[in-house]
Amino acid sequence: MLDFAILGLLREQPRHGYELKRALGDLGFWQVSFGSLYPALRRLEKQGFIEAAKGEGRRKAYRVTEPGRIRFGEMLLESGDDSDRDFQLRLAFLGYVAPQSRLGVLEDRRTALQDRLHGARRSFRGARSGARNPDRYRMALMERRVRSTEADIAWLDELIAGERSAAAGA
Amino acid sequence: MLDFAILGLLREQPRHGYELKRALGDLGFWQVSFGSLYPALRRLEKQGFIEAAKGEGRRKAYRVTEPGRIRFGEMLLESGDDSDRDFQLRLAFLGYVAPQSRLGVLEDRRTALQDRLHGARRSFRGARSGARNPDRYRMALMERRVRSTEADIAWLDELIAGERSAAAGA
DNA sequence: CTCCGATGTATCGAATCGATATAACTATAT
DNA sequence: ATATAGTTATATCGATTCGATACATCGGAG
Numbered sequence: 001m002l003d004f005a006i007l008g009l010l011r012e013q014p015r016h017g018y019e020l021k022r023a024l025g026d027l028g029f030w031q032v033s034f035g036s037l038y039p040a041l042r043r044l045e046k047q048g049f050i051e052a053a054k055g056e057g058r059r060k061a062y063r064v065t066e067p068g069r070i071r072f073g074e075m076l077l078e079s080g081d082d083s084d085r086d087f088q089l090r091l092a093f094l095g096y097v098a099p100q101s102r103l104g105v106l107e108d109r110r111t112a113l114q115d116r117l118h119g120a121r122r123s124f125r126g127a128r129s130g131a132r133n134p135d136r137y138r139m140a141l142m143e144r145r146v147r148s149t150e151a152d153i154a155w156l157d158e159l160i161a162g163e164r165s166a167a168a169g170a
Numbered sequence: 171m172l173d174f175a176i177l178g179l180l181r182e183q184p185r186h187g188y189e190l191k192r193a194l195g196d197l198g199f200w201q202v203s204f205g206s207l208y209p210a211l212r213r214l215e216k217q218g219f220i221e222a223a224k225g226e227g228r229r230k231a232y233r234v235t236e237p238g239r240i241r242f243g244e245m246l247l248e249s250g251d252d253s254d255r256d257f258q259l260r261l262a263f264l265g266y267v268a269p270q271s272r273l274g275v276l277e278d279r280r281t282a283l284q285d286r287l288h289g290a291r292r293s294f295r296g297a298r299s300g301a302r303n304p305d306r307y308r309m310a311l312m313e314r315r316v317r318s319t320e321a322d323i324a325w326l327d328e329l330i331a332g333e334r335s336a337a338a339g340a
Numbered sequence: 341c342t343c344c345g346a347t348g349t350a351t352c353g354a355a356t357c358g359a360t361a362t363a364a365c366t367a368t369a370t
Numbered sequence: 371a372t373a374t375a376g377t378t379a380t381a382t383c384g385a386t387t388c389g390a391t392a393c394a395t396c397g398g399a400g
Binding site: 026027028029088091092093094095120123135136137138140141142143144145147148151152155159162166 | 196197198199258262263264265290305306307308310311312313314315317318321322325329332336
Binding site for chain 1: 378379380381382383
């Protein structure tokens with residue numbers, strides 16, 4: 001997934017390593033480490049998906065190659081798992097997905113969140129009434145999970161609504 | 171942190187590997203893999219913090235040793251970073267923290283979340299009005315971050331209020 | 341009776357993390 | 371002028387964690 005993120009960010013503009021780390025961190029949900037980033041850059045370079053040109057000073061400016069662009073396009077369409085980070089990353093690059101496919105991505109995510117919500121509610125209720133008596137803090141964790149999933153679905157529904165009206169308006 | 175989680179769960183009752191994975195997953199925020207769990211068990215056993223007794227069938231029932239209990243107590247007090255997962259894990263075992271120290275843990279977390287909220291709001295507003303024009307999806311991600319942090323603080327505040335009244339009532 | 345999913349332990353390679361090293365540049369304070 | 375400290379920048383190391391996979395047993399459904 002880091003490879004995907006790097007290709008996506010470099011697609012927008014050439015960047016050097018340090019700048020990539022900042023850009024990725026600025027997305028808000030992944031503080032990637034240098035120990036991941038630099039090996040990933042070398043990996044991608046060896047595969048021919050990116051290439052380095054020396055920038056000013058010590059900087060190494062990387063840019064995507066044509067095979068890299070193609071690879072990015074493929075990864076964009078691969079069925080995503082339901083990891084939060086993966087979805088957010090995919091969303092960050094949803095602008096590169098064909099407009100008619102975007103709604104599907106969002107709706108798949110909604111289904112996954114709905115499932116999660118059911119599971120969270122079930123364990124919350126089960127803990128409340130069951131034979132086991134979890135302490136206050138475990139209960140709070142379960143409640144947090146229910147609430148944050150609900151909030152996430154609400155946020156996603158707004159995004160879906162916006163997507164629908166964008167599709168209708170276009 | 172996995173070591174901490176294992177010691178905490180084994181403190182409650184002896185469990186075998188598969189059961190530990192389930193119990194950890196049931197906490198709701200960490201689906202640990204066997205590739206992490208079994209090496210961790212061997213690590214802890216070698217350090218003398220846990221010991222295995224053969225349970226029924228193939229099962230290996232692990233239980234905490236006295237050094238393990240002490241180690242767990244130490245880890246409980248170590249200053250936590252601001253990782254979400256670390257906090258939730260700490261919260262799951264907050265019942266083992268001395269009652270007069272619990273409020274401090276929660277308030278430290280609140281400070282960290284408040285900082286995060288400021289950062290999230292700053293980048294949200296900056297992106298809205300700045301020279302850069304991020305696409306709809308990036309904006310949505312930033313808004314999500316703001317909202318979920320707000321919701322998390324609200325949830326935490328309820329927990330803190332409950333903690334205060336518990337302290338007063340006792 | 342057989343197939344299938346859950347239980348259970350285990351390992352492998354790869355990805356990622358967190359800490360650290362190094363060094364130059366920049367601003368601030370003394 | 372010159373320490374001091376923080377940011378920029380690339381890089382590597384060991385340890386942790388992940389995801390996939392292997393293998394075997396057990397219980398229930400068809």
